[in-house]
Amino acid sequence: MNRYDVIVIGGGPAGSATALFLADSGYSVVLLDQAKFPRDKVCGEFISPAADAILERLGVLASIEALSPVRLRGVAISSYEKTGFVVDYPPLPGTTCPMTSLSLPRMVFDRLLIERVKQKGVTVKEGHKVTDFIVEDGKVVGVRGLDDAKTPFEFRARVVVDAGGRNSVSLRRFDLKKKSRGSSKIALAAHWTTLKPLEKYCSMHISHPGYTGIAPTGEGQVNVVLVVDKKSLQGEKDLHDFYVRTVLKNPLRRNLLGKAEVEEKVRSVDSLAFSVRPVQTGGLVLVGDASGFIDPFTGEGIYLSLRSAEIASDVIDTCFKRNDFSKDALAVYERRRKKEFSKKLLLSKIFQRLIYCPSLCNRVIQILAGNPKQAAIVVGVIGDYIPPEKVVSLRFLGRLLANVCRNGL
Numbered sequence: 001m002n003r004y005d006v007i008v009i010g011g012g013p014a015g016s017a018t019a020l021f022l023a024d025s026g027y028s029v030v031l032l033d034q035a036k037f038p039r040d041k042v043c044g045e046f047i048s049p050a051a052d053a054i055l056e057r058l059g060v061l062a063s064i065e066a067l068s069p070v071r072l073r074g075v076a077i078s079s080y081e082k083t084g085f086v087v088d089y090p091p092l093p094g095t096t097c098p099m100t101s102l103s104l105p106r107m108v109f110d111r112l113l114i115e116r117v118k119q120k121g122v123t124v125k126e127g128h129k130v131t132d133f134i135v136e137d138g139k140v141v142g143v144r145g146l147d148d149a150k151t152p153f154e155f156r157a158r159v160v161v162d163a164g165g166r167n168s169v170s171l172r173r174f175d176l177k178k179k180s181r182g183s184s185k186i187a188l189a190a191h192w193t194t195l196k197p198l199e200k201y202c203s204m205h206i207s208h209p210g211y212t213g214i215a216p217t218g219e220g221q222v223n224v225v226l227v228v229d230k231k232s233l234q235g236e237k238d239l240h241d242f243y244v245r246t247v248l249k250n251p252l253r254r255n256l257l258g259k260a261e262v263e264e265k266v267r268s269v270d271s272l273a274f275s276v277r278p279v280q281t282g283g284l285v286l287v288g289d290a291s292g293f294i295d296p297f298t299g300e301g302i303y304l305s306l307r308s309a310e311i312a313s314d315v316i317d318t319c320f321k322r323n324d325f326s327k328d329a330l331a332v333y334e335r336r337r338k339k340e341f342s343k344k345l346l347l348s349k350i351f352q353r354l355i356y357c358p359s360l361c362n363r364v365i366q367i368l369a370g371n372p373k374q375a376a377i378v379v380g381v382i383g384d385y386i387p388p389e390k391v392v393s394l395r396f397l398g399r400l401l402a403n404v405c406r407n408g409l
């Protein structure tokens with residue numbers, strides 16, 4: 001029978017985490033993914049330190065640790081080849097506990113999550129693409145779609161969680177995506193093989209015509225993501241050649257990668273940030289990238305996906321207890337998400353603006369380079385375990401601005 005308590009669309013971090021939390025609370029869950037696992041995903045592949053605690057609650061941290069994954073000690077950042085700094089993650093507030101971030105190929109991370117989902121008794125249907133929702137009396141009550149053999153399917157549930165990522169089916173069906181402002185970005189990524197072991201830092205190099213995130217992912221492998229304006233691809237015939245040339249044009253990256261070689265054809269994904277209008281239908285919740293996407297510079301999408309899954313599961317649990325899946329009952333999730341993430345998202349937006357203003361970016365990075373304590377706070381906030389108020393406070397921003405004004409750009 002194709003009837004469950006909950007349908008989850010998508011088996012990425014957001015969908016897998018939601019399915020796990022709800023299965024843990026005793027609900028019957030079916031998870032549908034158009035892909036077959038293991039499947040890859042263009043990503044910087046480093047996971048905020050704060051995600052460890054959620055992965056522990058999901059019961060998946062032990063299987064990740066069993067693989068002895070790379071753990072990054074902090075961040076190395078450079079600005080337009082002029083200035084930069086390296087900073088370790090500060091300890092968790094109130095402790096001396098050192099913090100690190102996992103750097104793990106998505107091919108491995110997402111596979112471990114989906115395996116855990118299957119172990120927990122969730123029905124997982126791979127090769128199942130959801131194409132539409134079943135809506136009755138203004139409420140979503142199920143989904144329909146096609147499997148790999150083009151056989152139509154239908155599933156029904158009290159609530160549908162759309163964790164289908166940046167191109168999720170709800171965004172189109174309910175016209176939820178807000179028009180993006182700013183220029184179109186594209187992300188190009190590939191794993192490289194290196195003989196020279198890289199230091200365990202996530203290296204962010206801001207430069208023309210875009211920025212890179214470089215991190216070792218283990219066994220002599222390095223993940224290199226380049227994000228540029230789509231305009232810079234004009235006249236380029238070979239994407240792979242453009243990617244390698246642009247990455248190696250920057251002397252700092254050249255020095256870091258040494259004689260490393262690209263081990264696969266470059267993969268690309270449009271990387272434009274977007275936000276999403278509130279869902280106006282009962283019975284439907286959006287988690288992870290489906291609920292909005294921020295420029296990956298501050299690289300916390302996986303943490304936000306896991307945490308939004310945790311909040312959504314809690315709200316859905318309450319909806320079951322009250323037998324109310326109306327739009328208003330589910331809107332509690334959106335309010336909690338906003339309350340928890342809004343300051344952090346504001347900070348991410350400030351960074352995104354900053355990195356495209358070379359002189360201001362150089363100045364701010366130079367100031368942070370001279371203030372290791374402040375730099376560590378910023379990195380802890382980006383790592384999602386120091387409250388964003390520490391940085392998005394008028395005092396902090398005022399001090400930074402005063403410094404810029406005092407010393408000029």
Ligand SMILES: Cc1cc2nc3c(=O)[nH]c(=O)nc-3n(C[C@H](O)[C@H](O)[C@H](O)COP(=O)(O)OP(=O)(O)OC[C@H]3O[C@@H](n4cnc5c(N)ncnc54)[C@H](O)[C@@H]3O)c2cc1C
Binds near residue numbers: 015048130131166167
């Ligand atoms: C260039 C780039 C670099 C990034 N770097 C980092 C980083 O270093 N660290 C970090 O934390 N985050 C990073 N992110 C963000 C991170 O990748 C995302 O936030 C994260 O993958 C979101 O997880 P998700 O589960 O919401 O979606 P996804 O991981 O995209 O999973 C969605 C799943 O839904 C399935 N699906 C989609 N539509 C349907 C459908 N109609 N029917 C059935 N199944 C469907 C897909 O097959 C997929 O498996 C980066 C993103 C980009 C673009």
